[in-house]
Amino acid sequence: MNESSQRQGSSATSKRKNARRNQQTLLDAAAAVFVTSGVDAPVREIAAKAGVALATFYRHFPNRADLVIAVYRHQVDTCAETGPALLAAGPTPFAALERWVDLFVDFLVTKHGLAAAMQTDSTGFETLHAYFLDRLLPVCTQLLDAAAAAGEIHPGLDAYHLMRGIGNLCIGTESDPRYDARQLIALLLAGLRQPR
Numbered sequence: 001m002n003e004s005s006q007r008q009g010s011s012a013t014s015k016r017k018n019a020r021r022n023q024q025t026l027l028d029a030a031a032a033v034f035v036t037s038g039v040d041a042p043v044r045e046i047a048a049k050a051g052v053a054l055a056t057f058y059r060h061f062p063n064r065a066d067l068v069i070a071v072y073r074h075q076v077d078t079c080a081e082t083g084p085a086l087l088a089a090g091p092t093p094f095a096a097l098e099r100w101v102d103l104f105v106d107f108l109v110t111k112h113g114l115a116a117a118m119q120t121d122s123t124g125f126e127t128l129h130a131y132f133l134d135r136l137l138p139v140c141t142q143l144l145d146a147a148a149a150a151g152e153i154h155p156g157l158d159a160y161h162l163m164r165g166i167g168n169l170c171i172g173t174e175s176d177p178r179y180d181a182r183q184l185i186a187l188l189l190a191g192l193r194q195p196r
Contacts, residue, residue: 019060022050022052022056022060023060023070025050025051025052026046026047026050026052026056026057026060026061026067027070027071027074028050029046029047029049029050030046030050030067030070030071031071031074031075032049033045033046033049034071035106035109038174039064039068040064043057043058043064046067069128072128072132073128073131075107076107076131076132076135076136077135078103078107079100079103079104079107079135079136079139080135080136080139082100082103083096083100083139083140083142083143084139084142086099086100086143087142087143087146092147092150092152093143093146093147093149093150093152094147094150094152094153094193096143096146096147097143097144097146097147097153097189098189100139100140100143101166101185101189102182104136104140104163104166105166105170105181105182105185108166108167108170109170109173109174133160136163137159137160137163138159140159140162140163141159144157144159144162147192151194152193152194153192153193153194154192154193154194157192162188162192165188166185166188169181169184169185169188170185
């Protein structure tokens with residue numbers, strides 16, 4: 001390989017890394033903006049938070065549905081990958097479960113408005129929901145099983161029921177500033193504990 005080819009290969013690799021970094025920055029910025037402004041937030045707000053030009057934004061996400069889907073998948077993946085890490089690093093399995101539920105709630109708050117943003121693509125929405133369940137149910141099950149094995153919570157709890165209950169408690173958080181879903185979720189988790 002000659003020197004010119006090596007420079008071109010190095011330049012292409014650098015551009016790909018830059019593009020991935022820009023996309024990651026955009027996903028993180030969009031997730032943060034979605035929490036405060038909803039999925040209909042102006043693209044300019046997301047690009048400004050990410051520190052990129054509008055052209056860069058549109059190069060990665062030609063339309064809003066692409067962005068919403070990418071944010072959703074990114075957050076599902078983050079939530080799924082964090083569960084085992086919390087379990088390995090946490091002082092107790094229940095502490096890991098509590099921290100994971102907190103992350104899960106952050107995700108649920110961000111995804112409000114997803115259905116409206118994808119109203120013309122019910123197949124895509126169903127695919128995302130299946131992805132959500134496939135990635136997060138095993139993680140929640142692992143956390144519940146570890147906490148039960150440690151004697152911290154009642155055994156035999158179903159991850160789907162817990163996640164569904166948490167999801168239902170999160171409904172309405174964006175429209176009622178007096179409603180504190182996290183307080184109720186803390187009570188729900190306290191109810192899982194084994195008496196000492």
